[in-house]
Amino acid sequence: MTLPVGAAVVLGRRTRVAGGGSALLGGTPTRLMRLTPRARALLDGRTLRVTSDAAALLADRLLESGMAEPVVDTLPPPDDARCTYVVPVRDRPGALDRLLTSIGDGQEVIVVDDASRDGAAIAIVAVRHGARVVRLEVNRGPGGARNAGIAAATTPFVVLVDSDIVLEPDTVPTLLRHFADPRVAMAAPRIAGLGDRSSWLGRYEDTRSSLDLGPHPAALRPRSPFAWVSTACVVARRAALADGFDGDLRVGEDVDLGWRLFDAGWRIRYEPSVLARHEHREAPLDWFMRKVVYGSAAHGLAERHPENIAPAAFAPWAVVVVLALLAQRRWSAPVAAAASLVTAGRIAQRLRPVDGALRQGLVLTANGVVAAVAQTMSLLLRHWWPVSLLACLVSRRARRAVAAAAVADVLLEYRRDAAHLDPVRFALARRLDDVAYGAGVWTSALRARSLASLKPAVVRSAGDAGHRR
Template sequence: MLRVDGGRTLVGGSPPRVLHLSAAAYDRLADSSGVPAEARLTVTDATSAALARLLTDAGVAHPSPTHPDAPDAATVSVVVPVRDRPDELARLLDALVGTGVGEVVVVDDGSADPDRTERVAGARRARVVRHDVSRGPAAARNTGAAASSGDLVAFLDSDVVPEPGWLAPLLGHLADPAVGLAAPRIVAWSGVASDAASLASDTRLATSSIRDTPSSGARPGVVSVAATLTLNVRKAARSIARGVVARYEERRSSLDLGARPAPVTARSRVAYVPSAALVVRREALGDGFAEDMPVAEDVDLVWRIAGDGWRLRYEPASRVAHEHRDTVGPWLTRKAFYGTGAAPLALRHPRRVPPVALAPWTAAAVTLLGVQRRWSTVAAGGVTAIATVRLAKGLHEARRPKNRAGGKTDVQRQRGRHADTPRELLRAARLAAVLAPWGLGGALWQAAGALTRHWWPAAVVGALVSQRVRRALLLAATAEGLADWWRYREPGTGPGDALGHLLAHRLDDLAYGAGLWWGAWRHRTLAPLRPDLTGKAPQ
């Protein structure tokens, strides 16, 4: 969050917004020295409650995950959909021991060995509900919710392992009666060996095989050396690929939404939460998961709950581990599967899943820069300058007090032109000079991401016939990938790590984009491919 004008103006949230604090709100946030403090705002009355709601809804502040009036864990019913994963189920149920939840309902969705599922669950005091034929995870979750009785329903997939203390922060958010859903951070279940270690191990094995082979020069020995070397090179390649994918998933899994708390709203930094782990208020659950959606049913549920007026919170202080895929083939297949969900989501929730969402002026500036001509670059600068001036005017007008009818106050009428002091105008201009380039940078980031992810099939076709499209695609693929690595990098990592991340990131985008286009074709719609250039949030 950015503080401007001594803390009287706050800039933050996702998408970014500007909040001008009233004198009363500023005083609530100020410490004894008169400067807004980093400490918590304690809700003590209706005024502080309204201010807290404004700040948390905007995403510039976040509610504490601890609350003295949090619901008891005994009010939570845990629902676990499972199919043919008895060992993973046992591990999950063992992790729930001692959490104090009211009940655990396991829904066996057509397992090949239902008796084993029954034994695993029964030994850990979990109740089993069975589908004779698999109906999918959405139906299994709905069946479990219907069979449970708690006021709160915690959905946990069978391949997750909640970390100690995972439930309390979520219950803290649900102490707020306006919150209908709270979700934890999904982290990797276990790390993998480094690429260097894997390569070193396979290299040592190959070297040992060569050294142990007789050096008589006989052809069988040569063949043996060649075969052994080929085998171990392949093993090394598979190990490296698996290490690259595993490391990438630890940082950039589609299920891991980051280390910062956030409200969950469409077209924001945290636009959804996965159903791998979440806690829902029963009265907010409504009709439950859409059973006709084999993918993205969790995103659909989240947006329907939000559409009903509930607040939703993402809380990384609560952590649940998940077994991420780290083998290249299954990993790419899963990414493509996720992409197929964009089309049905776009049809059910118009304007909530565009590849890019830009204001008209940023769309114009990005397009002009994409032309890659001197005149177009100058024109893009001109568009940005005009937008900066208009933004400064809007920011200044927003700071001026209004009467209930929306006009000037009596004080402003008496002061006339002197109401607009040079200092006030300068403050607005300075803030606009920061926000406009920030907005253009965000638009370029979105455009680069869409070009290499959502639109890559069309971009590749364009690159075959246009040098400018080739340059734009190469620049976007490289710059966006390296920027993504820089954002998620670990301390001490070097060029090799950056290259691995870049490769995995591009494969991720290629797989997702392929699935997106396949889903769009199946549903005969271009909705998930159309940009939103209105600059307005969907209603």
């Protein structure tokens, strides 16, 4: 089962063409793919168009390794593109009306009323838009409500969309194209804010929302920079959702579903060229508590997916680099540099006889150092902040490390994302975001009397290390 003739894939932005075109370096985890002369001839620059069985097999291999992304405009829509919109809702009739208006007329829509206090108001809105209502007498949470809607659907595809979303006209048709790949189970758009925010927290959310996965297309892969996808808005192949969401999870159910689908051999695509608009929370207490709730998902996921939940993942050599830098001794920089150079040499040795093997080894090692430092900053400021705070009370080195991490985080993130918010309020929002999320992680861990969700992982390959949610 491969992409159809006429489809095209393009090498990802982090995939390097090495050895004069004889090999590709990239993917998740990072690997070297040597190309035969026949395979090299199939590539037109960084694009591969499916024109034969051989091209289809190479395209599939590039997608599976994470070295390439499909060109969505070249993918045909499914032969049977019928879909049912499944909308879980509890109260919020005004938001539901806004969503159903954006979906438009003539669509199959199932509104799952998850035990609303005013079920009549939900029913009135749904009927006015021609939607079918499935009423749950006991609140089941978002996962259970979606399961009820999926069970009631009969079309090949379902669009799972929350009531606080506004859909754009091209979002669902574009996402449906990804199902030209028979291994795709779900496709998700980029989730952006509604815009026109007056509050500073609203403007922060518009640039740093937990639901916004950024501007670059990707495929979900646990323990990678793109490790999860929100089901606030996704298109899914109904047959792939036979087991549905874990009804026992009230938060993190989308992460769990994505990881189970990945383990079953399915692909999940993220397509940022199309948008779903989300009504972000911006009232301070409401916003803060939502971040706490997101963090509280950690332990439930640790019980189900202990191999994927680590808040950071380091290669052994990166552990040496990070510990040396945290020690803040005269020998710290030389030890970190030596570990990095040895690693670069080992990578270069594995890349030979590709031309420029040493340069590629140095680049990959430098990227690994940056990733390790970034993850350490996240641990200090986000996941481990209670420990960092206690350490700062007794250690000057801890205070320097935390201060440096906080300043570097704001400088890097503000320059990239915060065009409509001054640096001071951006910095405050960043720290509150981290405190809230970390509080949720620690609360769930202490309640369960387990620190599994707080333990970083040591991995054998540097390519396995990546940022976490």
